[in-house]
Amino acid sequence: MDLHPLNLRVTHLAAEAKDVVLIELRATDAQPLPPFTAGSHLEILVAETQPRHYSLLNDPRERDRYLIAVGLAAQSRGGSRFLHQQLRLGDTLSSSLPRNHFPLDEQLQRYCMVAGGIGITPILAMLHWCQAHEKDWRLVYCVRNRQRAAFYETLRQLDPERVRLHVTDEAGDHLDTAELLNSLRDGEHLYACGPAPLLDALQAAAGPRSDRLHVERFNAPPTCAEGNKGNEGFTLHLRRSGLSLWVAPEQSILEVLEQHGIDLPFSCRSGICGSCETAICAGLPEHRDLILSDADKAGGRSLMVCVSRALSESLELDL
Structure with missing residues (x-):
């Protein structure tokens, strides 16, 4: 079975924030792309050999393009560095079909979204879905500084009253996860994507609300049950x-x-x-x-x- 059946052409490249590049991908044969749901990702072969996973951030109703955003990893193993420094307009990339291991429960009426850094990408697709289906949503977006707040203007255009930006350098502290979890309303679930410390803090503070917390990590944590x-x-x-x-x-x-x-x-x-x-x-x-x-x-x-x-x-x- 071909794990990378899609051939996608790079049709747009732009700097979205400090160390974040926005990449637009369209089918090389100009046909409609396979549909995706909010929270989905693509597995893309970077430099033809390195499989890397990137969340789709655009409106799931779109069938003509996929949008991904890639943060430049400080300890890049070659994937993000290649996409930032060597990818060019017109290049083609091999990709899997969209997969979703971070799906929204579409039966809910209220959603609290938390994003940290480049973790805004799957959350943004979720917000597009919420807007399209007239769901009640709010977002807490955590960044180190304002220069790293990718898609902030896009988020404000969705609904500025629902978007809260937490800038660590300005606040002088990290997000109070316990306070946020205590603020969940009846029937409201929290969806979060971001760096491990943020997600660890949310899970530690969840307590009896753990069934209402849904997280997506960039990598599996090095856990080990029952001691060593x-x-x-x-x-x-x-x-x-x-x-x-x-x-x-x-x-x-x-x-x-x-x-x-x-x-x-x-x-x-x-x-x-x-x-x-x-x-x-x-x-x-x-x-x-x-x-x-x-x-x-x-x-x-x-x-x-x-x-x-x-x-x-x-x-x-x-x-």
Whole structure:
């Protein structure tokens, strides 16, 4: 299966804020693009070989273009640096179909959105959807300084009364997440995307409201349940092939499978795309992905082999 079936042409490039570039993409054959929902992202092959995930920020009703915005990462592994420094108008990029691991509950009437930095991108698509469906929404947008407030004028055009800008350098402190969560109204859910410290603070303050908090992270956090047990090595049994392999503490399941010539779909290697989901036959997994729901993780029926490990001494997979 081709994981990157779309050929997209760069039709517009613009600096949106400090270290943020806006990229407009259209189909090379000028046909309508596959539809997407608010919260969706594309997996784009950067420099033809590096898969990177970027949220779609434009109105989901648009079928003629996709809009993404890319922040220049301080510790870029080449993806954001390439798009900032080498991408040109007219270039073509290979992309997946839109995927959504951060969907809105469209049955709600009230939404509180929180964005940190480049995390504004999926939130902006959600706000377009809320406006189109006459939903009650509000936004808290956290940035270090005003020069980094991407799309602020666009947000004000949507509804300036609903947008609150929290500038850390001016406020002298980070957002009071507990106060924000306490302000949630009846039936209102909070959707947040941004850097790990912001999302960690929201989750720590959520308490009994955790079922009304929805977050999207840039990368899966390096968690480890039950002390350090999940970081120990374990035996991997493959039911269909009959192999038993050792997964060392510094290895992922995916790396061990690759070393032994076992091919399976994968993409992000960071637990955020879902391509490598594999069924579990026996054993206790330690989930480290951002795809499976809490209920799915508790069920222990599958895991993402790129990041997840075992809490038991052995793990058997349907491979």
